[in-house]
Amino acid sequence: MDIQDLQLFITVVRLGSISAAARQTSLSQPSASRRIRHLERELGVELLDRSRAVATPTREGLEFLQFAERVIQQYEALQRHFSTTSPPFHMSLNIAASTTPGEYWLPTILPPFQADNPHIQISLCVMPSAAVETCVVERRCDLGFIGRPPNHSHLRHWVVAEDEIVLAVSSSHAFAGREKVSLGELNGQPFVCRSSGSATHEVIVAKLAELGFHLSRQRLALEVTSVPAQLNAIAAGQGIGFVSRMALAGPGQSRVVPVPIAEVKLKRKLYMIQDPE
Numbered sequence: 299m300d301i302q303d304l305q306l307f308i309t310v311v312r313l314g315s316i317s318a319a320a321r322q323t324s325l326s327q328p329s330a331s332r333r334i335r336h337l338e339r340e341l342g343v344e345l346l347d348r349s350r351a352v353a354t355p356t357r358e359g360l361e362f363l364q365f366a367e368r369v370i371q372q373y374e375a376l377q378r379h380f381s382t383t384s385p386p387f388h389m390s391l392n393i394a395a396s397t398t399p400g401e402y403w404l405p406t407i408l409p410p411f412q413a414d415n416p417h418i419q420i421s422l423c424v425m426p427s428a429a430v431e432t433c434v435v436e437r438r439c440d441l442g443f444i445g446r447p448p449n450h451s452h453l454r455h456w457v458v459a460e461d462e463i464v465l466a467v468s469s470s471h472a473f474a475g476r477e478k479v480s481l482g483e484l485n486g487q488p489f490v491c492r493s494s495g496s497a498t499h500e501v502i503v504a505k506l507a508e509l510g511f512h513l514s515r516q517r518l519a520l521e522v523t524s525v526p527a528q529l530n531a532i533a534a535g536q537g538i539g540f541v542s543r544m545a546l547a548g549p550g551q552s553r554v555v556p557v558p559i560a561e562v563k564l565k566r567k568l569y570m571i572q573d574p575e
Contacts, residue, residue: 299336299337299340301369301370301373302323302333303333303336303337304366304369304370305323305366305370306319306323306325306330306333306334307334307337307345307362307363307366308363308366308367308370309322309323310330310334310346310353311353311355311359311363314352314353314354315352315353316330316331316334316346316353317330334346337362341358341362343356343358344356344358344359345358345359345362346359347359389417389418389419390418390419390420390421391418391419391420391421391440391441392420392421392423392438392439392440392441393420393421393422393423393439393440393441393442393443394423394424394425394429394430394433394434394438394439394441394442394443395422395423395424395425395430395442395443395444396424396425396426396427396430396443396444396445396496396497397424397426397496397498397524397525398445398461398497398498398525398542398544398545398568399443399444399445399458399459399568400422400423400424400425400443401424401525401545402542402544402545402547403443403459403461403544403568404422404443408420408422423439426495426496427444427445427446427495427496427497427500428449428495429495430442430443430444430571431444431448431449431450431453431571434448434453434571434572434573435450435453435573437573440572441570441571441572442570442571442572443458443568443569443570443571444497444568444569444571445461445497445498445501445542445566445567445568445569446497446500446501446566446569447569448569448571452573452574453571453572453573453574454571454572454573454574455569455570455571455572456569456570457567457568457569458568458569458570459567459568460565460566460567460568461542461543461544461565461566461567461568462542462543462563462564462565462566463498463501463502463505463540463541463542463543463564463565463566464540464541464542464543464546464556464557464558464564465479465484465538465539465540465556465557465558465559466528466529466532466538466539466540466541466546466554466555466556466557467532467538467554467555467557468532468533468534468535468538468553468554468555469533469552469553469554469555470535471535471538473538473557474555474557475555476557477558478557478558478559478560479557479558479559479560480559480560480561481506481509481510481511481559481560481561484511484516484538485516486516486517487516487517487537487538488517488518488519488536488537488538489513489516489517489518489519489537489538489539490519490520490521490522490528490531490532490536490537490538490539491513491518491520491521491522491528491539491540492521492522492523492525492528492539493521493522493523498540498541498542498566499540501564501566502540502564505562505564509561509562517537519531519536519537520536520537525541525542525545528541529541529545529546529551529554532554533553533554540564543556
C-alpha cells in the first residue's frame with residue numbers, strides 16, 4: 299500500500315462510491331477497484347460492504363479508515379515541515395559546447411530558459427567539437443552542442459540553429475567595404491585559421507574544396523586555438539580568415555568586418571547532441 303491507496307480509500311468512504319472516488323482522484327474506475335481489492339488482499343480482510351448501493355466500510359474497514367486518516371495527517375504535517383525547513387530542490391544540467399554555440403549562441407538562449415526554470419543549475423564548458431562528442435559519449439555531460447553532425451553515429455542529434463560563416467578582414471584591409479570578393483581573389487592572401495578540431499574550420503575547408511578552393515594550399519600566417527585570438531590577429535592585419543558571423547556581432551569587433559564571397563553563401567547548422575542510453 300502507498301499514500302495514494304490510503305487517500306483513495308478515505309475518498310471512497312467519504313463519497314460512498316468507488317467510481318465517484320476514482321473521478322475525484324483522477325483514476326479510472328477499474329484502476330480504483332483494483333487498488334481497493336489489492337488493499338483487502340494485502341490486509342486479509344474485506345474493507346467495504348459491497349452488498350449495499352452505497353460503499354460502506356466494514357468493521358475492519360472502519361479501523362483501517364482511522365489508520366489511513368492518521369497516516370495522511372502525519373504525511374501532510376511532514377510535507378509542511380520540509381517545505382519550511384529544507385532548501386529548495388535543485389537539478390544540475392551540465393553542457394559541453396564547441397566555440398560558436400558555447401560562446402555566442404547559448405549565452406543568448408540560456409537566460410530565458412533559466413528564468414523559467416530557476417531550480418536548474420547550469421554548467422557550461424566550452425571545448426573543441428571532438429572533445430564535446432567525447433564528453434557526451436563518456437557521459438561527463440548531459441548535453442552537447444557542436445557546429446556539425448556528430449561523428450558517433452549512435453548519438454541522437456537535433457538541429458537547433460543556423461549559422462553563417464563569413465570571410466573576416468581587418469577594417470583597414472583592401473577587401474573592407476567591398477560588396478563581395480571572389481574566391482580567386484583570395485589566392486596569395488595570408489590566412490589566420492583555427493587549429494584542427496574546430497568544427498568551423500572543418501566545415502569551411504570542406505565547403506570551399508567543393509568549389510575548387512583548397513584552404514590547405516594557401517599561405518598560413520597564423521594558426522590559433524580560439525576565436526578571440528583569431529579576431530585579434532585579423533584586426534592587427536596578420537591575415538584574413540573565416541569565422542562565424544555570430545562572433546562578429548559581439549562588442550568591440552568594429553576593427554574586423556565581414557566580406558561576402560561571390561560564389562557562395564556559407565551556411566551551416568548547429569546541433570544539440572545526446573547519448574540515448
